[in-house]
Amino acid sequence: MTDTIPVLDLAPLRANEPGALETLGAQLRHAFTEIGFYFVKGHGVPQSLLDATFAEAARFHAQPLESKTAMKIDEHNIGYMPMRGATARYNLVGDTPVLPNVNEAVFFKRELPADHVDVLAKARFRGRNRWPALPGFREQILATCDAFERLALSLLPIYARALDRPADYFARFFVDPMYTLRMSHYPQQSPTAPNNEFGIAPHLDTSFMTILAQNRIPGLSLRLPDGRWIDAPAPEGALLVNGGMMLRRWTDGRFLATPHRVINRSGQERYAIPFFFDCNYRAVMTPITSDGGAGKEPPFTYAEFMTTYQQANFHHAQVDGKKLELQGA
DSSP, X not given: OOOSOOEEEOHHHHTTOTTHHHHHHHHHHHHHHHTSEEEEESOOOOHHHHHHHHHHHHHHHTSOHHHHHTTBOOTTSOEEEOTTOBOOSSOTTOSSOOOOOSOEEEEEEOOXXXXXXXXXXTOTTOOOOOOOXXXXXXXXXXXXXXXXXXXXXXXXXXXXXXXXXXXXTTGGGGSSEEXXXXXXXXXXXXXXXXXXXXSXXXXXXXXXXXXXXXXXXXXXXXXXXXXXXXXXXXXXXXXXXXXXXXXXXXXXXOSOOOOEEEOOOSSSOEEEOOEEEEEETTOOBOOOOSSSSOOSSOOBOHHHHHHHHHHHHBGGGOOTTOOOOOTTO
């Protein structure tokens, strides 16, 4: 067992160096069977783009509350979620109930036109973005989503080789992929805050892939499979990537979904811009087993999984009595 988050360098792959894909596949397999997180460098996402996006996150959250609540989060998981608007209903690290998360966030998905077939059909999680009255904000966020999507798609062959599948294995599942950009604000937490108060409580992501541009304000930590918590550093020029419950289920439990949390006692305001990346809305994820046999769980789609998850974990989607068993937690 290692407590070092692996670093994958994409530069050799981007330069088409022989053997680069196989090397990265082995490194990613190690990352997801031992840690559940990895850093990626040589990724091609400009730091200037990330800096501008952090600035837009701060600008959005600096608006008056009434301007933000005018974009109240909807059934598609698009819009503004207020401070303490979500609670991790299942504590992954003990039996003590946790307090509502001390953060506010706004969510954006792929930009869909009003006449898109899914918009007209009111398909869940396929709604239209709503934008604040901030000049240049929409353009910046869409540029950031485009950059993260390009990176995520470029990583798919590495995931395929890590699972001993052909490099193009995932391509057909990720045509018009789903994604969500979350722009979070973590205010300063009091040094005397109770132990069950978190910026975001220990949780598992839902996604196939989460890409996180680390800022310089500490607070993120992750729990290793042996139960130890380690702080996630922020190496210069690297992005942090992890897998969530959909990756774990799709890989038949072979790849980890690692619990992580945020506690902001830095004395500063903290912002985060995680990008959650998933397959096509209608793609059926059949577990990828080591022997090609039946998986531990049945096939599933994005909408099926996310509907159950949101009902269990978010105030705005809560259904009385509806519970979610967090696999392996």
